[in-house]
Amino acid sequence: xxxxxxxxxxxxxxxxxxxxxxxxxxxxxxxxxxxxxxxxxxxxxxxxxxxxxxxxxxxxxxxxxxxxxxxxxxxxxxxxxxxxxxxxxxxxxxxxxxxxxxxxxxxxxxxxxxxxxxxxxxxxxxxxxxxxxxxxxxxxxxxxxxxxxxxxxxxxxxxxxxxxxxxxxxxxxxxxxxxxxxxxxxxxxxxxxxxxxxxxxxxxxxxxxxxxxxxxxxxxxxxxxxxxxxxxxxxxxxxxxxxxxxxxxxxxxxxxxxxxxxxxxxxxxxxxxxxxxxxxxxxxxxxxxxxxxxxxxxxxxxxxxxxxxxxxxxxxxxx
Numbered sequence: 001x002x003x004x005x006x007x008x009x010x011x012x013x014x015x016x017x018x019x020x021x022x023x024x025x026x027x028x029x030x031x032x033x034x035x036x037x038x039x040x041x042x043x044x045x046x047x048x049x050x051x052x053x054x055x056x057x058x059x060x061x062x063x064x065x066x067x068x069x070x071x072x073x074x075x076x077x078x079x080x081x082x083x084x085x086x087x088x089x090x091x092x093x094x095x096x097x098x099x100x101x102x103x104x105x106x107x108x109x110x111x112x113x114x115x116x117x118x119x120x121x122x123x124x125x126x127x128x129x130x131x132x133x134x135x136x137x138x139x140x141x142x143x144x145x146x147x148x149x150x151x152x153x154x155x156x157x158x159x160x161x162x163x164x165x166x167x168x169x170x171x172x173x174x175x176x177x178x179x180x181x182x183x184x185x186x187x188x189x190x191x192x193x194x195x196x197x198x199x200x201x202x203x204x205x206x207x208x209x210x211x212x213x214x215x216x217x218x219x220x221x222x223x224x225x226x227x228x229x230x231x232x233x234x235x236x237x238x239x240x241x242x243x244x245x246x247x248x249x250x251x252x253x254x255x256x257x258x259x260x261x262x263x264x265x266x267x268x269x270x271x272x273x274x275x276x277x278x279x280x281x282x283x284x285x286x287x288x289x290x291x292x293x294x295x296x297x298x299x300x301x302x303x304x305x306x307x308x309x310x311x312x313x314x315x316x317x318x319x
Contacts, residue, residue, distance in 0.1 A: 004225055007059050011052065011229050018048065018236065019109075038243035045237035052233065060225070063283050067221035070290040071230030074220065074266075077259055077297040078213045079234050082206060083242050089201050092158045093194045099180050103195055104239045107202030112235055114207050115214070119231060122214055123224045133270055136215035140267030143212050148260035163204045167197055206235070212263065219266035220289050254307065258300025265292050 001009070049072050057065030086104075095103060126132050158164055167173060171192050178184040178193035185191065210231075217227050269276060269289070276285065 003059050007056065007225060007229075010055065014048065014052065015232060015236070018045075035244065038240045041240035042237060042244050045233075045240060049233045049237070052229065056229075063286055064221070064223055064226060066283075066286045066290055067223060067226045068230055070220045070286060070293055071217040071226050072233055073290070073293050073297070074216050074262065075213055075230055075234030076237065077255075077262070077293070078209060078216070079238055079241060080245065080255060082209045083238065083245055085205055085209075086202060086238075086242055087245075089158045089198055089205070093198050094177075095195065095198055096177060099177060099195060101239070101243075102180075103198055104202070104242055107199045107206075108235060108238050110199065110203040111206035112232055114203060115210055115231055115235065116228070118207065118210050119214055119224070119227055122218065123227065126218065126222075133218065133273070136218060137267045137270030140212070140215055140219065140263045140270065142267075144260040144263030144265075144267060147263065148257050150256065158201055161201070163201055164197065167192075167200060173197060215270075216263060216266050219270040220286070254300045254304040255297070256300075258296040261296045262293055265289075265296075 053065055053069045053072070056068045090100060090103075172186075172189065174184065174186065174191045174193050176184065176193055177195050180195070181193060182196040182199070183190050183192055214227065214231065217230055221227065266289070269285070280288070
């Protein structure tokens with residue numbers, strides 16, 4: 001077996017084992033997840049990813065190891081932004097606490113399958129038409145600028161999405177959650193419940209986010225091994241992050257700007273790859289990308305916490 005085959009095999013075993021444990025022990029039907037449990041699960045997923053990073057470093061070398069870590073951190077930070085949209089979807093359809101965990105898990109599993117297809121197509125296109133990377137670079141710069149200047153008062157409404165409107169147009173939908181079922185029968189005919197709609201929206205919205213995240217990882221690494229593994233590791237931690245962050249939607253108001261700066265940086269890096277490579281070797285580029293990602297994401301989170309405290313203190317003084 002080649003080194004890549006060994007890494008893929010270990011990755012597959014780790015992911016399947018984690019999913020079996022998650023499905024069998026952590027996702028009991030109608031069970032609720034507390035903040036403490038969510039924190040523990042988030043820690044385990046991050047620890048698992050860091051363990052894989054060390055394994056990648058040993059098997060594939062420093063460069064690919066650091067590329068995986070950079071890609072994972074990039075995807076993980078984008079996942080936080082993704083989660084805030086997930087929270088709005090759950091609130092919009094009034095998903096009960098006891099159904100939240102199972103619906104999230106099913107949505108995430110579907111998202112993983114769609115991302116694998118998306119990544120496979122993307123990698124194949126880049127391998128055949130390398131100039132597509134320049135299109136990705138322009139797209140990332142555009143997305144980053146748009147994200148940075150976005151109006152925070154513009155609220156996402158799941159009922160106004162093309163996905164929901166098409167579901168409503170072509171399928172018989174019910175506002176009921178079917179007591180945890182995805183399909184119920186009314187007047188002898190199958191009707192799709194609100195939980196079914198939520199699962200479809202979760203998978204579809206994640207795929208929309210993948211339009212940013214997958215090109216961003218391609219800007220960090222041209223290794224399909226890194227692109228696949230960093231994406232899937234980040235997605236698998238989405239559910240625990242959801243339960244951990246749903247009470248703190250407004251606590252990270254500047255995170256979007258931090259992510260936007262990273263996207264612009266990676267986009268510019270993709271566009272200037274030829275010239276950057278003339279003055280900086282690949283290892284240095286990877287380390288620089290990692291430092292920028294860590295600095296921007298950590299900085300935006302800390303700045304959000306700082307400004308929130310200032311607002312709270314100002315509110316206390318005014319009252």
